[in-house]
Amino acid sequence: MSERVRRRDQHVVVERDVLVRYLDAWTATTLRSQRGGTYVECGGFAADAVRVFAEFADRLDGHHLELVVTGPAPVAVPAGLSVREMTEPFGFAGPVLAHVEDDWPVAESLARGKGHEVVVTGAEPGDDHRARLRTAGLRCVLAVDLVAEDGAAQTLVFATADSKHLATFKNELWAVDEFAGIRYRDPRDPERTLVDISLTPQLLPLRRVLSAELARRGSCSVAELQQHTLLETIYRPADAVAALTAAAAAGDISREPEKGRLTPRTVVACR
Known part of the structure; x- marks a missing residue:
């Protein structure tokens, strides 16, 4: 396979890895609930979804877990998994996780509903994806640019109404293959800093945020800045503690109490 072809596929490798990881966590949660759930695949990852569901084959009986796909349904599926082709208008009962490949009318339609979550891949950088999905009713939105070695960028978007699910998705985002040839960029970072994929990522962009x-607030608790990190950046709440610890050690911020580990109750302020 040529280098040119590999580079075109770099985005897909990371998108698939993130989606599969989150789908695994979502399925485990869904199977613990009496409501069941529906996974909607509007892209090219149906076979990957079936492999995830197959890992839970011994738990599918007695649960309502449905796979809805565009186009022909997969042939080989584990027993206990319902499969059907998607039709409009969309109507799903219970929790829904949908994957859409850069089709915003469909993404916005699937975002509307209690317990609905949407992953959008292949989106063009620069658009205000966060505002669109928040308008559709999902207040917790992550948008991250996936930048390949040749500079080509696509945006990966995740939207949910549950901040805990957003935290889970971010954990999976930073756990993918760091050697896939992709670096992350926060679309809202004015410096457009590229960050290597790592469980312990570079935190300079987060320190700036x-x-x-902190300059806007004057002072606040670490917990408040952790929440801001979760909802407004590509980073995780734990990364906020690491960034603030480094800032305090450098004398850039003050803290109360002055000694000890930073905790959510610690109050920090600009110097």
């Missing part, structure tokens, strides 16, 4: 937020 937290410094600006």
Whole structure:
């Protein structure tokens, strides 16, 4: 396979890895609930979804778990998994996780409903994806640019009404293959800093964001900045603690109490 072909596929490798990881966590949660759930695949990852569901084959009986796909349904599926082709208008009962490949009318339609979540892949960088999905009713939105070695970028978007699910998705985002040839970029970062995929990522962009937020507030708790990190950046709440710890050690911020580990109750302020 040529280098040119590999580079075109870099985005897909990371998108698939993130989606599969989150789908695994979503399925485990869904099978613990009496409501069941529906996974809607509006792209090219139906076979990957079936492999995830097959890992739960011994738990599918007695649960309502449905796979809805565009186009022909997969042939080989585990017993206990319902499969059907998608039709309009969309009507799903219970929790829904949908994957859409850069089709915003469909994404916005699937976002409307209690317990609905949407992953959008292949989106063009620069659009205000967060506002669109928040308008559709999902207040917790992550948008992250996936930048390949040749500079080509696509945006991956995840939207949910549950901040805990957003935290789970971010954990999976930073756990994917760091050697896939993709770096992350926060679309809202004015410096457009590229960050390597890592469980312990570079935190300079986050330190800038937290410094600006702290300057706006004057002072606040670490917990408040962790929440800001979760909802407004590509980073995780734990990354906020690491960034603030480094800032305090450098003398950039003050803290109360002055000694000990930073905890959610610690109050920090600009110097």
